[in-house]
Amino acid sequence: DVKVTQSSRYLVKRTGEKVFLECVQDMDHENMFWYRQDPGLGLRLIYFSYDVKMKEKGDIPEGYSVSREKKERFSLILESASTNQTSMYLCASNRESYNEQFFGPGTRLTVL
Amino acid sequence: GQQVMQIPQYQHVQEGEDFTTYCNSSTTLSNIQWYKQRPGGHPVFLIQLVKSGEVKKQKRLTFQFGEAKKNSSLHITATQTTDVGTYFCAGNKVQGAQKLVFGQGTRLTINP
Numbered sequence: 001d002v003k004v005t006q007s008s009r010y011l012v013k014r015t016g017e018k019v020f021l022e023c024v025q026d027m028d029h030e031n032m033f034w035y036r037q038d039p040g041l042g043l044r045l046i047y048f049s050y051d052v053k054m055k056e057k058g059d060i061p062e063g064y065s066v067s068r069e070k071k072e073r074f075s076l077i078l079e080s081a082s083t084n085q086t087s088m089y090l091c092a093s094n095r096e097s098y099n100e101q102f103f104g105p106g107t108r109l110t111v112l
Numbered sequence: 113g114q115q116v117m118q119i120p121q122y123q124h125v126q127e128g129e130d131f132t133t134y135c136n137s138s139t140t141l142s143n144i145q146w147y148k149q150r151p152g153g154h155p156v157f158l159i160q161l162v163k164s165g166e167v168k169k170q171k172r173l174t175f176q177f178g179e180a181k182k183n184s185s186l187h188i189t190a191t192q193t194t195d196v197g198t199y200f201c202a203g204n205k206v207q208g209a210q211k212l213v214f215g216q217g218t219r220l221t222i223n224p
Contacts, residue, residue, distance in 0.1 A: 031210050040121065042200060043155070043214040050210065058211065090154060099145060099204065101212065103154040 003027070004104035006091055012110045019078040021107050023091030030096040032074035034058075034066065037088040037106070049074055050096070081111045116203050118215030126223050131188040133218035135201035142204045144177055144184045145212065150197045158186075188220075196222050 007022035023032065033048040035058075045058030047066040055066050063085060067075045074093075078085055088108050092101040115138045125131055135144065143162045147155040159168055161177035161184060168175045174187045188195055198219045202212040 033210075035214075040216055042118070042216040043202075045211060045213075048210060056211075059213075092155075094210070096210075099143065099160055099210075099212075100157040101145075101155075103156070105154050 004091055004093055004102050006089075006104040006107050008107050009105060010108050010110075012112065013078075013081050014112055015082060017078075017081050017111075019081050019109065019111075021076040021078075021089055021091075021109070023074045023076070023093075023104055024072055025074075025091075025093040025102070025104075026072065027093060027095070027102065028071065029093035029102075030071075031094050032068065033092040033094075033101065034064075034074065034076045035090045035092065036060070037090055043090065046076065081109075083111050085109065086111045116201060116213045116215045118201055118218055120218055121216060122219050122221075124221045124223065125191055127193060128190050131191050131195070131220055133186050133199050133201075133220075135184040135186075135203075135215050137182045137203050137213075139205055140181050142181075144181075144204075145202045146175060146184075146186055147200045147202060148197050149200065149217070153197075155200060191220070191222050193222050193224050196220060 004025045034046040035043040037043050049055045049068040065077045088106050090106045091104040094101045117136045145160045146158040149155045165179045166177040172189045176185045198217045200217045201215040
């Protein structure tokens with residue numbers, strides 16, 4: 001059974017803190033994605049990675065960075081958290097050339 | 113940039129009534145996918161449509177892809193309480209591309 005896991009379901013941080021969100025998939029997928037989900041806005045792509053150490057910006061990369069040192073792990077980094085980054089963060093993965101994306105359970109981040 | 117608009121944002125129906133959500137893209141899509149997110153859950157892939165004018169059925173769910181490959185719809189016949197959730201469409205502009213653009217979602221609630 002395919003599985004995407006995220007390090008935390010809920011996270012509370014303070015403005016200015018550095019925040020790490022971790023995502024791990026066990027399906028040997030080439031592609032991994034980070035989205036944020038906000039009411040009325042759907043899912044918006046922050047960054048994605050199509051290979052180890054490779055990354056591309058999505059639609060809203062400002063204020064975020066990513067790291068992919070191993071194929072199974074994709075990290076989202078908020079260098080200096082701000083209140084407007086309070087959101088649900090979803091990680092997803094898929095196999096190259098196969099479009100169905102598999103999502104993790106999400107991390108609800110609150111920045112105070 | 114590419115936009116995918118989805119309407120309505122909310123829909124409340126009586127159990128047994130039909131439900132339809134519509135998706136429109138500002139540009140021609142290579143393919144379109146549909147996802148369902150149960151309350152408190154994460155998006156789960158339902159189906160992918162690739163061909164112009166394509167119609168696919170999954171039990172009570174009917175998915176259509178427009179002739180111009182710019183719009184799509186999901187129709188549920190005789191809704192059941194298990195259909196509750198948010199339905200998202202997501203499109204790929206370029207064949208083989210991994211970046212999906214999601215619609216805002218339609219949240220379906222059902223009165224039993």
